[in-house]
Amino acid sequence: MDIFEEIRKRIEQKEFSKAKELIEKIEDEVERYNSLGIIHYYEGKINEALEFFKKALDTNPVHDDVLFNYSKVLFEKEEYFESWRYLTRINSKTWEVYDMLGDTQLKQNNPAMALHYYKKAMELSNIPEMKEKYQILRDQFKKDIKLAIFCLPGLDNFIKDIAQILSNIYDVKLVVTTDGRQIKEAYDWADIVWLEWANEMAVEITNKLPKDEKKIICRLHRYEAFTPFVQKINWNNIDKLILVADHMKEVLEKYQSNIYKLIEDRIEVVPNGLDLNRFQFRVRRPGFNIAVVAHINHRKEPAMWLQVIGMLKKVDEKYTLHIAGDFQDPTYAHYFYYFIKNAGLEKNVKLYGWVDDVNAFLEDKNYLLSTSIHEGHPYNIAEAMARGIKPIIHNYAGAKTQWPEKLVYNFIFEIPNLLSEEYNSLSYRTYIEDSWAMERQILNISQLLKNKGG
Structure with a gap:
């Protein structure tokens, strides 16, 4: 013994x-x-x-x-x-962990999230009592309300988990299509309509389908605020506009001022939420592996990545830039392959293409570099911080309100100092837990739907 x-x-x-x-x-x-x-x-x-x-x-x-x-x-x-x-x-995580996670959410009046965890516990345990607990609580909190979520194909990454979790308490249809017949059928069926993205689909639905007694919610992420779509949406039919960050209100006010004045009192800010259970936390130390996780396009300022690693190579040749991202513009691909070789960065830059498993990609990384010129609410930074990785964030409009100011830089010559300053994995994880967890997002959305859905 x-x-x-x-x-x-x-x-x-x-x-x-x-x-x-x-x-x-x-x-x-x-x-x-x-x-x-x-x-x-x-x-x-x-x-x-x-x-x-x-x-x-x-x-x-x-x-x-x-x-x-x-x-x-x-x-x-x-x-x-x-x-x-x-x-x-x-x-x-065992079934007991998911069961207790459910209990924490039930105590915080977040039944959709509680049921999400109880269901996981039930599936892992195969214990009759756990199944009974899930079914009793599901019957208790299930609402006789039909929620249809509309999204164009290829743009549903941010809504899939939300739809699945909300389906614990609502009848949910996630409609990812351009088929007019399917859209109309789901629209006619719904009590609450969710328009994911303020784009051409929102334009079509708000202008061509009758509002009747439906509650209609539109979520604007980022790029839409700079497009003509905002002017074409029939805002008289929109009950609530969800923005993913406070600074997006400023963008709307500046670039779509007439619309902002019209809908200002109908705006709700619901930041994106991260499923922290998908990102394994561990304590890390300063090192030489710098990650970039992003589509490679002009908004991400990818040329700056190469300038940063070129500068850091002079500090220590062990610094390596690991880029997980796909080229969305062949011009950047042409530039990268040329410049990396011509500038002698072959040993310091590694291109991985698009990476599905970001959690695994980040396993051996020490830093996350973000050089974007504009963001709505970027997941790449939150995912790195959830893993205990220190982010180095360019000062885009809104960066200093979304992230700890000591992690934000103006000019690349500031980066070596940021790398050498305090490294505190627990504080990075804690910041995401406090501010950007999926639980908070689901609770905010549930309250909004409850207020608008009866």
Whole structure:
């Protein structure tokens, strides 16, 4: 019998003093603190247990067992958001983890997200009680409201997860098509209409189909604000316009001023949300691997990437730029292949093409470089921070309100200093948990739909 089994038996027999004596023999500091936390928990000393779990996490912030134990105690102390935070950091999630994630969301009045997690727990556990729990709560929160989400083909990446999660409490149809018959059928069926992107589809639907008693919501991401589509949409039929960032209001006001004045009181800002469970957190250190995750087009200022790595190569030849992205303009492809070779950057620039698994791509990276001249709410930065990676962000309009100002630069000569300054993986992850989690996005959308949908 190993020492942990012996400690477990002593705890079961409530021989806590003998269990503590055994713990003194544990050499690993994290396991020792974790075991002390467990003993104090079963002694009913919740605050002391919490302190021991915290000490263990101070040593190893990604120890799955400690994270679960810490989350459990936080939940019992009714600190539901903090409990959720540490549960998302568990890398190997069991059904028990998803069940508790569901509990944290139910306690925070976010039933769509709670059911999303309970369903995962049910599928992983195959336990009748878990299935019963999911079905009872689904019946309790299910609304007799039909939600149709319309999106043009190829533009549904940002709405798929939202549609799936909302389907736990609404009847949802995600309509990704240009077929007029399918669009009309789904539109006639719906109580609430969601227009994903303020583009040509929004123009067609708002001008050609009757509003009747439907609640119509339109979500504008970024590029649409600079196009004529905004002027052509029939805003009299739109109940709410969702923007993904506060600074997009300024863009609308500047470039579509007449429309902004018309709809200003109908605008809701709902930032994009990241599924933190998809991005494994770990503590990182400064290094030489710099990631870029982006489509390669003019808005991303890709020529600046090569200028940055050229500058950093003079600081240390070990700096390497890893580019995950597809060329959307053959001119950039021609330039990149020429310049990389001609400037002697073959060893310092690696082109991967488009990468589906960003989480895996980021595994060995130390930094994320963003040189965009404009963004709505960029996922690439949030995904890197969720993994504990330090981002280096060019000062696009809105950058300093979306991200910690100390991570934003104006000129590339500032970058070496940014790289050498404090590196704090926990703060990057915490920032995303606090600000840009999918849970918050779903809660905001659910409240908006509830207000507009009865």
